[in-house]
Amino acid sequence: xxxxxxxxxxxxxxxxxxxxxGRRHRLIAATWGxxxxxxxxxxxxxxxxxxxxxxxxxxxxxxxxxQAMVHAAVGYARQSGRLSTxxxxxxxxxxxxxxxxxxALATINRIPVLLLPGDTFATRPADPVxxxxxxxxxxxxxxxxxxxxxxxxxxxxxxxxxxxxxxLQAVRVLTDPVQTGAVTLALPQDVQAEAYDWPAEFFAxxxxxxxxxxxxxxxxxxxxxxxxxxxxxxxxxxxxxxxxAAQDSLAALAEATGIPVAVTQAGKGVxxxxxxxxxxxxxxxxxxxxxxxxxxxxxxxAAGTRLSDFTTASATLFQNPAVRFVGLNxxxxxxxxxxxxxxxxxxxxxxxxxxxxxxxxxxxxxxxAAYRQEAARWEARVDRAYAVPxxxxxxxxxxxxxxGLLDRLVDGSDILVNAAGSLxxxxxxxxxxxxxxxxxxxxxxxxxxxxxPAALGVALAAPGRPVWALVGDGTYLMNPTEIVTAVQxxxxxxxxxxxxxxxxxIGGLSGAVGAEGFGTAYRFRASDGAxxxxxxxxxxxxNAASLGMAVIRAHTVRDxxxxxxxxxxxxxxxxxxxxxxxxxxxxxxxxxxxxxDVPVAETATRKAASRAREEYDRQAAQRRRHL
Numbered sequence: 361x362x363x364x365x366x367x368x369x370x371x372x373x374x375x376x377x378x379x380x381x382g383r384r385h386r387l388i389a390a391t392w393g394x395x396x397x398x399x400x401x402x403x404x405x406x407x408x409x410x411x412x413x414x415x416x417x418x419x420x421x422x423x424x425x426x427q428a429m430v431h432a433a434v435g436y437a438r439q440s441g442r443l444s445t446x447x448x449x450x451x452x453x454x455x456x457x458x459x460x461x462x463x464a465l466a467t468i469n470r471i472p473v474l475l476l477p478g479d480t481f482a483t484r485p486a487d488p489v490x491x492x493x494x495x496x497x498x499x500x501x502x503x504x505x506x507x508x509x510x511x512x513x514x515x516x517x518x519x520x521x522x523x524x525x526x527x528l529q530a531v532r533v534l535t536d537p538v539q540t541g542a543v544t545l546a547l548p549q550d551v552q553a554e555a556y557d558w559p560a561e562f563f564a565x566x567x568x569x570x571x572x573x574x575x576x577x578x579x580x581x582x583x584x585x586x587x588x589x590x591x592x593x594x595x596x597x598x599x600x601x602x603x604x605a606a607q608d609s610l611a612a613l614a615e616a617t618g619i620p621v622a623v624t625q626a627g628k629g630v631x632x633x634x635x636x637x638x639x640x641x642x643x644x645x646x647x648x649x650x651x652x653x654x655x656x657x658x659x660x661x662a663a664g665t666r667l668s669d670f671t672t673a674s675a676t677l678f679q680n681p682a683v684r685f686v687g688l689n690x691x692x693x694x695x696x697x698x699x700x701x702x703x704x705x706x707x708x709x710x711x712x713x714x715x716x717x718x719x720x721x722x723x724x725x726x727x728x729a730a731y732r733q734e735a736a737r738w739e740a741r742v743d744r745a746y747a748v749p750x751x752x753x754x755x756x757x758x759x760x761x762x763x764g765l766l767d768r769l770v771d772g773s774d775i776l777v778n779a780a781g782s783l784x785x786x787x788x789x790x791x792x793x794x795x796x797x798x799x800x801x802x803x804x805x806x807x808x809x810x811x812x813p814a815a816l817g818v819a820l821a822a823p824g825r826p827v828w829a830l831v832g833d834g835t836y837l838m839n840p841t842e843i844v845t846a847v848q849x850x851x852x853x854x855x856x857x858x859x860x861x862x863x864x865x866i867g868g869l870s871g872a873v874g875a876e877g878f879g880t881a882y883r884f885r886a887s888d889g890a891x892x893x894x895x896x897x898x899x900x901x902x903n904a905a906s907l908g909m910a911v912i913r914a915h916t917v918r919d920x921x922x923x924x925x926x927x928x929x930x931x932x933x934x935x936x937x938x939x940x941x942x943x944x945x946x947x948x949x950x951x952x953x954x955x956x957d958v959p960v961a962e963t964a965t966r967k968a969a970s971r972a973r974e975e976y977d978r979q980a981a982q983r984r985r986h987l
Contacts (some may be wrong), residue, residue: 600664
């Protein structure tokens with residue numbers, strides 16, 4: 361079958377499928393692209409030939425920013441349970457390097473996405489060519505090599521026949537639940553257009569089984585014994601529970617044993633709000649209930665989590681001298697963290713096996729009653745943060761009140777997308793997830809600008825469901841470009857812009873570490889040169905309208921309540937814009953219940969920094985190595 365390399369690659373990708381639990385999914389559901397001289401005549405022409413929606417076709421999605429296209433693909437893949445994803449094609453040069461941030465986000469979060477950047481000529485007919493990076497010590501390096509450290513697999517296809525092993529390896533990694541992440545196939549522009557006689561078998565349908573490894577019997581026995589011996593066990597559930605579709609298995613274990621379950625940002629929602637074992641988010645942005653349980657726990661079952669610093673409170677959270685860990689994870693690298701007893705297996709298989717091994721075992725009734733009582737107290741604090749006293753109806757809302765209004769509006773079909781700023785902390789503490797996939801937080805990379813394109817990807821994967829992108833003004837300004845794509849494709853995402861005139865999250869952190877909010881406000885310069893003048897006259901609502909969205913401006917709590925309801929029922933992309941009010945100690949969210957290590961200047965002339973260093977030294981003294 362004589363085809364160009366680009367035509368062969370697109371035809372091959374259209375025939376790849378995943379299968380798990382007897383259900384088949386198309387691996388590459390569509391390809392995003394922005395065309396330039398490095399891919400227009402190769403991948404672009406191939407996509408033109410295979411356009412449409414049939415089984416062998418490759419649907420095309422037109423993007424506006426290369427990083428945003430990756431974010432959209434990640435949103436789609438996460439919503440699809442990592443069983444289906446998108447490819448992203450770019451030209452050479454800046455189009456390719458714009459992929460780096462998105463690739464890092466995908467790899468850190470273990471989400472599959474296929475990157476197809478154009479590359480400079482393999483045959484070097486002219487040297488250099490437009491947008492080529494010249495490296496004096498290496499003739500075979502291009503800007504695409506910047507993608508190597510942020511890709512789980514990288515290959516450069518410099519000969520047509522090399523595509524066969526390269527494509528097969530790329531799909532192997534994409535469908536491997538341990539190794540998955542960003543996969544990059546760099547495609548020199550001359551090779552893309554070169555024809556070759558391909559074996560027909562290369563284009564046959566292939567089904568890649570996403571495996572569910574069962575736990576080793578000895579590891580399972582050791583884990584069950586550790587749980588039985590523990591007086592105050594705690595489950596820390598991460599995103600691996602969701603990726604494995606192990607929510608029901610986790611709930612069954614918690615119900616059978618009475619062990620409380622705290623959740624990471626990626627794991628929130630794996631138990632629905634109101635489940636008797638749910639004690640909320642854990643770590644720096646979590647609940648006081650979960651933090652107290654973690655400090656006293658003598659056994660922590662870390663299930664499907666990377667145990668990042670936000671989860672462990674920078675190694676200060678688990679303070680019981682007797683605490684030990686069981687690392688339930690598909691990846692041995694994560695399963696051994698904190699000197700854990702490893703339980704290397706698929707989360708669903710391991711949780712089911714552990715429940716059977718613990719048959720008849722239940723935690724002490726007093727322990728169970730106590731944590732449920734504390735969880736109820738926390739819910740009362742959430743109610744207070746969400747509350748809108750009558751006099752505040754005509755005031756701008758606090759950020760917590762915005763979430764409270766959404767809380768009363770949505771049901772289990774809604775999906776909330778967020779990634780950065782102060783919202784992740786408030787959401788982790790306060791949000792009441794009603795379904796397993798409602799809470800879509802990207803917090804492995806916490807990338808500003810993820811929310812809007814990711815919401816588009818989520819909506820493509822979950823048509824008909826209300827999808828909300830919650831963004832601050834700083835995040836909106838980073839990456840609003842895919843609003844245009846949502847308008848073009850008729851995807852009715854809801855974008856809620858909370859304008860607080862700056863990088864408010866980092867402004868708060870800056871104040872806490874003695875940097876006094878320096879450089880974090882969106883304001884004019886004052887006479888002393890600092891950004892402390894009037895707010896900038898930037899109209900984000902007008903900007904969203906100029907990109908094609910329907911826009912609803914809300915000035916008060918009353919306005920916002922009506923605006924959110926209108927947006928939820930909208931059939932076109934809609935933006936709700938509101939300027940938030942600085943919370944006070946009554947209506948604001950509860951403070952962080954656990955520390956986060958951000959080093960403070962050891963010497964300084966300003967008193968704020970000196971005071972912050974004293975507090976830093978006090979907190980850092982609580983760090984410990986779990987050996």
